[in-house]
Amino acid sequence: MEIKHIKELMAVMGRTGTKKLLIKKEGFELQLEQQGGDIQGAMLEGGHEDLLRQEHALRRAALALHQSEIPGGMGAHMAPPQASQTDKKTEVPGEYVVSPMVGTFYTSPSPDEPPFIKVGDKIEKNTVVCIIEAMKVMNEIKAGVSGTVAEVLVETAHPVEFGTKMFRLV
């Protein structure tokens, strides 16, 4: 799905007053929801597209749409919506383990070993939670926060950037 398609969908939703739109294709799912003046989007499954590209596409589409709707382009605040990976409308409160670097995220030490942590595990600040590979170096990442794992937000072998939320804790 290209950004221009997402933009068109969002524009049509705005014009027709559609509140919620869910699209399912093979390996891809997109949910758009209208809340107040903003259209929030979420990619429910990575599939062939990775999280970073999808978030970026949604952000651009939303900003372009906001810009075209502002009368005279003056005095309006741009707030690109956050694309979250869950199907919730707003940011879920809680603690997050975020990526301290740019690279490829792995849930386990090697392909045939079990993941470092799973939902329900209690972790401490120094618990190794994942590996981020950067420039062929496997970096073990520590949680930095303590809590119980509520959700794993990134799929293994997917890219992460600085600040990407990887795990949600409660």
Place this chain on the structure above:
Amino acid sequence: MRVIRACRDLGLATVAVYSQADAEALHVLHADEAICIGEAPSSKSYLKIPNILSACEITGADAIHPGYGFLSENANFASICESCEINFIGPSHNAIALLGDKSKAKATAKSAGCPVIPGSDGIISDPRQALKEAKALGFPIFIKAVAGGGGKGIRIAHDEHEFLKLFMGARAEAEASFGNPEVYLEKMILNPRHIEVQVMGDKHGNYIHLGERDCTIQRRRQKLIEEAPSPVLTPKLREKIGQAAVSVVKKAKYYSAGTVEFLLDSKQNFYFMEVNTRIQVEHTVTEELTGVDLVKEQIRVAMGHKLQYDQKSIQCRGHVIQFRVNAENPSEKFAPSPGRLEYYLPPGGPHVRVDSACYSGYNIPPNYDSMIAKLIVKGKDRAEAIAIGKRALHEFHIGGVYSTIPFHLCMLEDPNFINSTYDLTYIDKLVEEGSQFQQDDQE
């Protein structure tokens, strides 16, 4: 944005890297992909080499355009890119190391037969030796850091009494700011003008120049207005300076875009000053004067193509002036004015170009530089360029932050500017005299 536009024209996909402070920056929104590489402080993001290289890795990028500032003149970074098989769009790391070091660059220029500013032969570490050389050269004298750039790391000694203290102070500041304490001495040219030449080379040994730019309107060594051609050069001198610039980059085997900077004294003598081993903010002036897209040419050179142009095919037409519109208050000694752009309404129409990354509602972060936009105008001669500049500046509306637009409008009415009878110290003198740069100021 400039790089993204060139890539779009060439059919190349783009990845923007950004710090957390730049999440809503225009280049981030326009690039095909964007990767957050760290926190707002430059050292944690735009200077963080591993994060930038990782961003290349996860997106499958083949090349990096370093822009200007940050890592653009970091020979180490260029070398690392090379060893990671990422194409660094710029000169070779050897050329950066040679011409980026001000002292080595001067030696290179000298060996290429280019006149240089009288000064110390390379770096001087010993204070007593330095004082001896300073006395021989004659005061006033510059003490300059070899690793300095962007107008930083420079002290002026007016006589031998203050020299030693300033020399030691300069070394300490250089160590702190650039990690390299070495300094060299340079005679201060009185009433100078800043003339720089745009050069371009390819990986096949071809080198050309694309004319000069006159950047004499500066405040504390920060350029505010740039124009081409220089209003004070004769055609003969223009030719000489252009060839001198080419001889320097040829000697250094410097390919890609670069700028060779000279000082012109009141007797029309020119002296090599330094080389900027990157594409510059004011490359736009040369683009409008010659019709050559310098960034596209940089990318093509990086890909291994020969230069599209030879020296004969470079035509300089008309007169171009660039006004740097910064988020600064000219009435308060150009105090920075970051914040939210309530509205941003750039000018348009014939012969007006605006390069900017701003938009209405954009929050100008305080972490980086203060530039809002570059306004570039072109006329058939200097008088017409000035008239179009006035037209465009009057159309340019910025709300929410202070800008340098009033300063530029003031300059365009200034008799010294109109007659080109100013030198490098002019703006600093006006600021010192308490000029508010409002339109009813008379000179």
